[in-house]
Amino acid sequence: MSFPLPVVLSSWDEVSDCDALILVSNQPHCQGNAAINSDIEAAQNVDHRIGRETVLIYSNSAPGKRLVLAPTGNLLKDVDDVRNFGDAAKQGLAMAVEAGATKPLIVVEGLPSHSNFQNALAVSYLSACQGLWKPLEAREVMGEEKLEPVTHIFLLDADGKTNAEFLTALESGRRLARDLCGTEPERMAPPKFADYCEQAFAGSSVQVSVESDRKTLETEYPLLAAVARASQSVERHQPRVIHLTYQGEGPIERTLMLVGKAVTYDTGGADLKVGGHMAGMSRDKGGAAAVAGFMKAIAELKPKGLKVIAKIGAVRNSIGADCFVADEIITAHSGKRVRIGNTDAEGRLVMCDLLSHCRAQATSEVNPSLFTIATLTGHAALTAGPYTIYVENGPARQQGLAQQLQASGEAWGDCGEISRPRREDWKIIRPRSEADDVLSSNNGPSVSIARGHQFPMAFLSLASGLDEHGQFAEKPVPYCHIDIAGSGVESGDWQHDKPTAAPVVALASSFLL
Template sequence: MAYPRLILTKDPQSLLAENSNNDAVILVTPTTTCETSPIVNGVLEAVAGVDKRLGAEVMLIHAPSLCGGRLIHCATGPIDRDYDDVRNFGDAAAKGIELAKESGAKNPLLLVEGVPGHEAFQRATSVAYLSICQKLWQPLEAREALNESEIEPIETIGLLDIRSEVNAEFLDAVESGRRLARDLCGTNPERFAPPAFADYCVEAFEDSGLEVSVIDDQDEIVDKFPLLAAVARSSRQVPRHQARVINLEYTGEGPIEKTLILIGKGVTFDTGGADLKVGGHMAGMSRDKGGAAAVAGFMKTVAMCQPKGLKVIATLGMVRNSIGAECFVADEIIQAHSGVRVRIGNTDAEGRLVMADLLSHGREKAKSAVAPELMTVATLTGHAALAAGPYTIMIENGPARDQQVANKLEAAGEAWGDGVEVGRSRREDWHIIRPRTKADDVLSSNNGPSVSVARGHQFPMAFLALAAGLDKHGSQSEQPLAYTHIDIAGSGIENSDWQHGKPTGSPLIAMAARYLSE
């Protein structure tokens, strides 16, 4: 899992040809000048006199005095409007690295200038680096089939850190985790069916310091995770598609001060089951494992950061929602691990079923944990993508809202360019999932697509809380437990292109910034 190695420098002389091993300068700035280097500034002044494109688009400039003879000027555009944010720097850097790669550079030096003094932009250089890595990533299968050095030719990224902003070890851990998350999410449904996904995780976490275990006994899965097993029922007859439950655990040094309990949705392919996806909507459903991939990536980052006083327990539910004679169907009533009787409303609302029993087990662990926070992470609803576009949505229960869990994650994500929007659980959400007869306790979903239902991305959190028994642990209970549902249907893939877009690993950056950053 190679990716561009980060090399920090504070010496402006490294911009010059005779003092550098770099082969291009990538200048990301809202201006057409350079404060750091008079030589770079002179090059820009000369270009500005003859080419009005400077500052309006990304430009490759021949500059023999600079390293590699290349200066790539990346204009951020305006950064003083109410809606501008640190991603302006990241977007410009991504365009710059693409031009650098096309020009033949392999070891560019990045310089970020013109950063406003207020807090919202203080991570601009780090965001620029992470955006570069996102742009450069190529799918695992492409790297396996083709010459990796040709399709990912950038070897190092030099960072000229004049402002002493960058924590290189933290950035390396974040990008390592994101790369694992992208690889796990962005790979085809046969390459990473549940058993292969689990095997790859075991290999990825070898010698990481994490405790890793995989439940592969299908009868045990039926016994402990009946809702997950129902989704996986039609795939059980195909050994390479059989369900897996992956457990990852990190325990930091010293007294534990906080416990994160994370549940990741890992549907390696979603046909919709008996409620079959039609009209071309099945394409891209191999990425329905993005929640599990993001959680696995976060655990990679945790293992590299080794935070003290933190315990992280992650469980990934890996299934294939296949269709066939054995598939589960609407109207079935299944008793969850929590004891709650769940009536199936729509088999294409499978993700909440995959996570509910895992969350119930997490609830049991949380009751004896130190300062627990429970989270589910999932590519759950098309409604989330419609409602919030490319942003992660977080819906909290009462205790999580009391503790400002989502608001703190939102602030961390905003500073690092991993946007989060905070929603609310309302009484209407609980009304949607109410039982209609005495035969069941909760309805898993309505029988229509989430995009056409009011509060389509909010009410699944109510179902998850009730089906997992967390409704008994609200703010007014004897033992409140903070629970946050995280829907990444809009943020997990670039440009909402589920079949071809690059996975992003969201909300890994926001979570790392919140729980792991100094």
């Protein structure tokens, strides 16, 4: 699994190995190289697009004679952020590759003084890698060298602030996340999802174990087992629970516990998706993919004093004679009796028992924080568009957990919004009779229900037993639910667009720097 490696250069004298220059700037000239600037001025006389749109010009002074000018815009608006540089670099690098470059150099100039732009060069590299990624299925058939010819991306940083090791680890994780999320449902069915994780972490500092025994899954993860019930008759679709564990050197100062949703295909189950809404549902594993991607970055960086426990529920929500249906009452790992409201609200069921296991373990861990990450609700995409949404409980809010993730993500171009759970969310999932303790969902699409992305967090909190560890409990446990239904795929086209690996960057910049 290769990707363009970042190489940091300290001066223009070191660019001889490069074969193209991508100048990312808010101004139509080059401040750092007089010869390059002279070529730009000459080109401006015949090409009025320079400074307004991305262009490729011939330059005797540029490496490989290729000079791509990638403007960011004037950056004077309140809403401008570091992604202006990332978007420009992504477009500029695509143009350089089309021209034949395989070892391009990115130079960033015209940075505003505001700290929000301090990671512009790093974000330019990450955005370029996002643009260059090709699907795993295509690479396996056609070969990585043919589809992804760029081997290195050079970054000019005279100040020496760019951490190539961190960028390498980060992109390694993001690439794993994109592969897991973006691969079609047979190639990445639950057993193969687990196999790919085992291969990705083989020989690393992250320990992997996989549970597949049906009786064990039904006993330890009854809600997940219910979602997977109709898939059990097809061996290649049978569910897996994947455990990824990292223990850093030295005394542990913090413990992160993450649960990821890997619904490798979501038909909706008995509440079948109709009207073309099933297309793209092989990407309903983006949350688990992000969890694995974050763990890959951890495996590369090996941070000291940190313990990370990740649990992934990999299932296929199939339809068939043995599928689970609305009205069933299932006793969760926590002991809560869950009445099923809609089988197309399966993601929260897949994660709930895993979260319950984390809850039971958290009280004996050092400084624990719990997370669920999922492409969970259309309401999240409707509410926040292409942004990740964080919904945290009381202890997490007291710690400023979501604020930390939001601030780090903002600085690194992995942006998110914060939603606060309210008492109405618990009202939506309240039991309607003595037969059950909690309702899993309403019986309509989340986009048509008020607070459609907040109340699933209430369900996860109540049904997993985390409600008993709120801010006024004897043992509070911080918990943040992360919904990436809007941010997990570029442009919102779940069938065709590239996975983004959100929120790997926000997590890594928060906890690994």
